[in-house]
Amino acid sequence: MLEKLMNMDRRLIFILVAVVVIIPTLIPIRLPTRVSEPAQKLYDYIEELPPGETIMLAFDYGPSSLAEPEPMAKAVLRHCFNKGVNVIGVTLYANMPTLAHGLMQKIAAENDAIYGEDYIFLGYRPGALQVILGMGNNIASVFETDYSGTAIHEIPMMKNIKNYDQIALLLDLAAGSSTEAWIVYANTRYGLKIAAGVTGVIIAQMYPFLQTGQLVGLMPGYLGATEYEKLLNAPGDGTVGLNTASFVHVLLIGLVLLGNIAFFIHRRREE
Amino acid sequence: MKRQGPLALCFLFGIALIFTQFSPHSVSQKLYEEVIDWGLIITPFALVLAVVTLIETHITRVRRRTEHWQYSLVVFVGMAVMVLIGIPFGPQNSIVEWLYNNVQVPMDATMFSLLAFFIASAAYRAFRARTFEATLLLVTAMIVMIGNVPVGDLAWNTVLSWIPLEDGASKARQWILDIPNLASRRGIILGVSLGVISQSIRIILGIERSYLGGGD
Numbered sequence: 270m271l272e273k274l275m276n277m278d279r280r281l282i283f284i285l286v287a288v289v290v291i292i293p294t295l296i297p298i299r300l301p302t303r304v305s306e307p308a309q310k311l312y313d314y315i316e317e318l319p320p321g322e323t324i325m326l327a328f329d330y331g332p333s334s335l336a337e338p339e340p341m342a343k344a345v346l347r348h349c350f351n352k353g354v355n356v357i358g359v360t361l362y363a364n365m366p367t368l369a370h371g372l373m374q375k376i377a378a379e380n381d382a383i384y385g386e387d388y389i390f391l392g393y394r395p396g397a398l399q400v401i402l403g404m405g406n407n408i409a410s411v412f413e414t415d416y417s418g419t420a421i422h423e424i425p426m427m428k429n430i431k432n433y434d435q436i437a438l439l440l441d442l443a444a445g446s447s448t449e450a451w452i453v454y455a456n457t458r459y460g461l462k463i464a465a466g467v468t469g470v471i472i473a474q475m476y477p478f479l480q481t482g483q484l485v486g487l488m489p490g491y492l493g494a495t496e497y498e499k500l501l502n503a504p505g506d507g508t509v510g511l512n513t514a515s516f517v518h519v520l521l522i523g524l525v526l527l528g529n530i531a532f533f534i535h536r537r538r539e540e
Numbered sequence: 541m542k543r544q545g546p547l548a549l550c551f552l553f554g555i556a557l558i559f560t561q562f563s564p565h566s567v568s569q570k571l572y573e574e575v576i577d578w579g580l581i582i583t584p585f586a587l588v589l590a591v592v593t594l595i596e597t598h599i600t601r602v603r604r605r606t607e608h609w610q611y612s613l614v615v616f617v618g619m620a621v622m623v624l625i626g627i628p629f630g631p632q633n634s635i636v637e638w639l640y641n642n643v644q645v646p647m648d649a650t651m652f653s654l655l656a657f658f659i660a661s662a663a664y665r666a667f668r669a670r671t672f673e674a675t676l677l678l679v680t681a682m683i684v685m686i687g688n689v690p691v692g693d694l695a696w697n698t699v700l701s702w703i704p705l706e707d708g709a710s711k712a713r714q715w716i717l718d719i720p721n722l723a724s725r726r727g728i729i730l731g732v733s734l735g736v737i738s739q740s741i742r743i744i745l746g747i748e749r750s751y752l753g754g755g756d
Contacts, residue, residue: 277664279661282657282660282661282664283657283660283661285660286656286657286660287657290656300689300690300691300694301690301693301694302690303693303707303710305710305714331648332644332645332648332649333648333649333651333652334652335649336649364644364648366631367631367632367636367637367640367641368645370632371641394580395583395584395586395587396579396580396583396584396586398579399576399579399580399583400580402576402579403576403577403579403580406573406576407573410577410580411580416631416632417632418630469688472717473717473721473725474725476717476718476721476722476725477722477725477726477729480718480722489688490688492688492689495690511689511690512690514688514689515689515690515691516691517656517660518685518686518688518689518691518692519686519689519691520660521659521660521663521685522682522685522686524660524663524664525663525664525667525678525682527664528663528664528665528667528668529667529668529669529678532668532669532670533669
């Protein structure tokens with residue numbers, strides 16, 4: 270029995286994970302959440318921006334990791350469009366433009382935002398550091414056209430925007446090390462204010478930058494997306510995802526505890 | 541000369557760009573902007589190099605009939621389809637978008653989603669409190685995991701309601717992230733940064749030459 274428990278068939282674990290993912294996704298259970306300080310700071314910063322100000326949204330994740338950053342992107346875009354804050358979309362990931370462009374179009378349509386006046390999507394250019402540094406001098410020197418091929422100087426929203434001096438905030442939605450690059454090259458060199466929304470696995474890396482104030486705010490994984498949705502009073506994909514993640518976490522903790530109990534009993538018997 | 545040229549260029553541009561960081565003079569800033577523009581032009585060539593390397597690698601696999609060489613043919617088919625449609629019609633072409641949304645996105649998401657299943661299985665087998673360090677790691681991971689989801693606080697406030705501390709799970713997680721995590725991360729960042737500075741100086745001065753290839 271103990272041997273069986275210690276060497277549990279992994280297919281059983283796979284089935285348990287599948288059940289724990291599928292049920293909360295199909296039957297939404299609303300768990301209580303409280304808003305953390307970093308997410309509140311980001312919300313407050315955008316909330317206090319006057320209409321007509323511009324923020325830059327960097328979609329620095331790929332299709333493989335979109336489950337966590339995408340709800341954050343949706344929540345922030347809704348907030349900006351409702352506030353009249355303009356959004357410039359950009360990505361440092363080659364496989365992201367189609368998804369990011371589609372997402373911006375979808376949220377804009379839901380909020381009656383107009384392309385070229387309320388938001389634009391610049392797309393992707395190779396060379397992350399050169400792109401970050403180049404936009405600090407002149408955005409048009411890096412992106413002569415937007416993603417659709419319209420010349421930057423012909424876009425009404427970009428008439429008075431030359432570089433980071435006219436950008437109130439860069440929000441990096443990241444699944445890798447891009448936030449650190451934005452901090453080192455755009456914040457330190459050009460003084461651009463940076464905030465981040467990151468996947469669960471890189472939350473811990475962000476805390477030194479939060480403490481120094483190099484990050485204005487932070488959305489940590491599903492939790493951050495849920496907190497932002499709570500602040501907007503509009504539960505969405507983040508809330509559903511967090512509830513599912515909750516049950517998976519409980520299952521994982523239960524499995525680890527079970528494995529350790531079996532391990533200790535086995536070790537005691539051997540002694 | 542094959543090695544002296546790159547070494548001289550590296551020294552020249554390294555010193556010049558360090559200088560531009562400390563000098564606000566217009567000539568210095570113009571030089572900085574110019575070099576950034578050059579960088580933007582040069583960087584896409586890395587993509588060409590990557591494509592050439594990928595093709596060479598897979599041609600070799602097909603030619604030598606190594607294990608699973610058939611998958612290399614799939615690489616060529618995928619690449620040819622995307623290039624033949626993508627280059628003339630652009631990334632917003634409906635066929636390119638369809639292929640991206642219905643082939644690449646689901647496959648990428650599926651590959652990453654499978655991790656959840658393997659992590660659960662691996663955690664069950666490998667996450668054992670065998671030593672003091674392993675126990676410390678295990679306990680810390682459990683606290684951060686349970687504090688990261690609302691069910692942690694829900695359980696704390698329900699089961700441990702006799703403890704005069706509300707939302708204890710998320711507060712414990714926050715303490716770990718704010719104090720031990722921050723201290724260790726900062727130490728790592730400082731160490732890495734000092735390493736980067738010293739390595740950069742070695743490269744600029746031509747002491748470190750491994751980036752040139754050839755083994756020294």
